[in-house]
Amino acid sequence: MVYELAVIRIHDGKQAEFEAAAKQAIPLFQRAKGCSGMEIRHSVETPTEYHLIVKWATLENHTVDFRESEDFQTWRGLVGPFFAQPPAVQHLDTLFVGF
Template identity: 75%
Template structure:
């Protein structure tokens, strides 16, 4: 399992519109090859800052299968207009779980 974690800065005042657009994008992830879940979280201290976490079976499911798909283009068309800057993306693997 690989976790894609994207730090997204949204233009101030556009948070509600961004969240609505992100909700519309859920089916794009649901049908993506190797995607087993996703979550959006929002910073309490910085309400224009979000984190998107997506669970992928493999790194390539994100970097190749999804990123080269029409669904990725649709995702960016939905949420891209709200970005204050390009998202910062990392891919993480679980080392261990404490509980």
């Protein structure tokens, strides 16, 4: 399992609109090959910062299957207008889980 972590910074004052658009995108991830869950978390300290966390079976499920799909274009069309800058994306392996 690989986790995608995207740090998303949006334009100030657009939080409610971004959140509504991101919620509309849930089905895009639900039907994506190799995706077993996604969540968006909101920064407490930085109101314009969100973290998208997606669980992928393989790195390629994200970087190839999803990124080259029409659903990815739909995702970017929904949330992209709110980006203050391009998201910072990285992929993470689980080293261990405490409790």
